Amino acid sequence: MILNKVLYRSVTVFDLIMVAIILVLAMVIGKTVSLYLRRFLKEKIEKGHLEILVKIVSYTIAVIALLIILPILGVKLSGLLVAGGIAGLAIGFASQSVIGNLISGLFLMVERPIQIGNTVNIDGTVGIVEDIHIISTTLRTLDGLLVRLPNQKVFTADITNYAANVARRFEYVVGVRYSDDADKAIEIIKNLIKQHPLTLKNPAPMVFVDSLGESSVNIIVRIWAPATEWFGVKTELLWKIKQALEKEGIEIPFPQRVVWFANELSERGSSGS
């Protein structure tokens, strides 16, 4: 029979068909389990955790399928272990960066300095984490570009995660004229912050005179906002502060310098005579 026809060593056509069936089954099971995991756990687990769980399950299914297929194809797993030592050395050298990325990827998944959906700065690249794969991490930059970073680079880079905490602080420096009432300016700014719904009540905002500058009295304004909202609040409030101060007759001065002429008096005297 054609099914019993030996193709290579002891591998028959039947074995190949079995391998194909197992592969298809593994793919179907992998896809189905992933689909159901996503569907059932979508609202119960954070998106980042869910993606990691789905990946772990998918890879486990793939490894189990591989372990079933290899003996059918005549590859002895015990022999593989012996050969694995030598082959591993060769492969290790050849795929140093791949293995490095893989291990870094695993460490990233365990340590989780970044999560899917976080806005981060990785080695100067600012963007939103789209996905953390086993080998690489993809970011969507704020101008809409897709950047792929090898996990080894991500793992060893300086990472700033703008969304790791639920709240963050931003700051303005508002300069007012020396002739203006700084206390009144502080009161106006505090009222504006209080009225804004997305500025946090606690930690309380701080508004104080920080320095006496060359051209202005500098007021520092420090405001806490939910991490998801801070940028909108920051862009909105600054202009409102400027408008509110101007409405009360308090102006933000241009840089200025008072120049005294050494011979001013004598010139005035001569022009007046």
Place this chain on the structure above:
Amino acid sequence: MFGTYNAPLNITQEGISLSVQKDGKNLIYHRDCLGGQVEKHLLASKGKILLNPVEPVNRPKALTPYLLIEFEKALLSKPKETRTIFLRFPLEIGVYISTDTDFEILDIFSLTNHKFTLYGDPRNGVICKYWKSPVYSTIPSLSTLQEGIIELTITNTNSHWIEVTKAIFNAYGMKVYYNKTTASMKANINIKTKETAETEFIDTPLQKGMKKSLEIYASRKISVVKPKFIMEFGL
């Protein structure tokens, strides 16, 4: 104001103007409140409109499911003692449209000023909707649509006097009841230590005859994982 109405309808109360008017074969929903306007076309020739108070964590933005009520004056709770107090909570009004089988949220609005706060530290804490309330020993009479009443039963399971300045509630477990004019909730706070307590809601009305509000979070099919809230960053 709360209750079920048949479209077309027209309601004007406390600065709220709400209407559902015929527009050919369809309906137009219009709401005007505190300068904010919403207009939606409803592709139906008739329908029932339900107005009821909803979990007060949706406006101005549904940033968090947690509501923090700070007490105007701190409370000192006697060891091993249970006492009931009454607080005010900010009211948000949900407008639902019904088909024969279920209700769908159409709009949510509020007459109150909104504020958020952080409970805990930025790393481990949570963002909460903020409200400050006086503490009452008896049910206060409220005559506006700005606030509802929450009955809070405080149980101090500790063997020391403990000061309580706030309570945090999880909207996922909120059970809001209403009659024509008032909205209410009932909750417990169990004080464990000087720094920790647990809050949960009781699914019973404050007064007889009150109806239960439709739960927004339940209607969005978000499963109730943690209806309780554990206050672990101080009371």
